[in-house]
Amino acid sequence: MINSISIHFGYDVELRHIRYFLAIAEERHFTRAAQKLGIGQPPLSHQIKDLEREIGTPLFHRIPQGAELTEAGRAFEDRVRQIPGLVAEAVSAAQRAAAGETGRIRVGFTGSAAFNPRVPQAIRIYRRRFPDVELSLAEHNSNGLVEGLKNGTLDAAFLRPDAVDKQGLRLFHLADEPLIAALASARMPHGEPIRLEQLAEDPFILTPRALGPTLFDATLEACRRAGFEAVLGQSAPQVASVLALVAAELGVALVPESMRDASFKGVTYHDLQGNAPKVALALAIRSDEHAATVSAFVAEARFPSEPEAG
Known part of the structure; x- marks a missing residue:
């Protein structure tokens, strides 16, 4: 559950106001809602009063048996019920992207490099570990791979590095x-x-x-x-x-x-x-590359997390 994110919605309404409102709407009772939320009942009542004041209308009828939604409260509930879940999904999506678990990566390779077992091994294990990353592959000669890295059409490339233009690139040695x-x-x-x-x-x-x-x-x-x-x-x-x-x-x-x-x-x-x-066989990326997907691919190519097949 998302507890500590402060999100404003144009009015002075934060995510915690939405969570508090929905808890009362579900429990139909301020005290039970406060217990569910793990806060005191007076602070909960105060937060709901702030919310009602910001919206400009009561959201609950206070009754002896608890609380009932007003017409305005029901209209508000219909439209905000999905907000906590959407925020949780957005946070998860951002965290997965930051960890390199989603996105895309474009990898090039030379014809001879493709036969070195380190290359298919890296691609195979990366696909297993990051199935939600869109991985595209392209074969080219070494100079074409370097050009692809520099013009941004490739993110990483397996190549023979000894005689290529290395300016603007970072190379990771894999094998001789x-x-x-x-x-x-x-x-x-x-x-x-x-x-x-x-x-x-x-x-x-x-x-x-x-x-x-x-x-x-x-x-x-x-x-x-x-x-x-x-x-x-x-x-x-x-x-x-x-x-x-x-x-x-x-x-x-x-x-x-x-x-x-x-x-x-x-x-x-x-x-x-x-x-x-x-x-030599090396993996090349741009020297200013910071994408999490690329960092994860480089790590897998350099230090495979699974033993080589066979």
């Missing part, structure tokens, strides 16, 4: 993933480990740097450390299309280790021998 080689299965059908320099003569299929700078830069740097410059082959806008071109035997690719779970016909995945290069 080794890169593995994706080859056409016709070439190496068994997925055995390889040395990166074995691919020195192969064209590398990459997402253009303007779309996915992190994997682009990581691939070229890994090849340089292995002693060769990568031969650039076909480009593809998303990791799924990169794998499609690999399956078509148009080249090879380096992809995050979690992509191994993407069963793509015609592609085998191979660990890189030696010190395999790694790429």
Whole structure:
């Protein structure tokens, strides 16, 4: 029950006046109403007199057996009976919104990030904990996700952060993933480990740097450390299309280790021998973001409240 909120209704009428009036209207007796409310009978009578004075007409007939509503009192009761419940609902709605339990959140992700188990885990558990939050998802390349955050069309994004524009963003590191080689299965059908320099003569299929700078830069740097410059082959806008071109035997690719779970016909995945290069996975939000829904999502992504499935 709401007891301590002071709400004025244009006149000098507060929520407590409404509660007191309704208690007397229900009990038809000042003393019983006072006992129900947990206050003394004289203060209750005084508050009702204040209410009647503000409205300008008596609301009760005082009779030996208790109290009866006047015509004005019945008209008043008809219109104010729902007010305490409506106020309670409004307070609950505000409290739930402040706790991030209602509202909406728009989350983006890159194609490769979606295969890291931390991403579906965070989305799944968040949906369970906050079923009344409207959650919308969008796939984009890393630069597109950054743009979405900055222009306000996204609230949070799972991305590869190393080579993106971080100005105006706050990033939360989630994982580091080794890169593995994706080859056409016709070439190496068994997925055995390889040395990166074995691919020195192969064209590398990459997402253009303007779309996915992190994997682009990581691939070229890994090849340089292995002693060769990568031969650039076909480009593809998303990791799924990169794998499609690999399956078509148009080249090879380096992809995050979690992509191994993407069963793509015609592609085998191979660990890189030696010190395999790694790429980071992060959750990004605007640096000035204060929405409770976003804070709750960040907390779930960073510190899952349920163990990972499987």
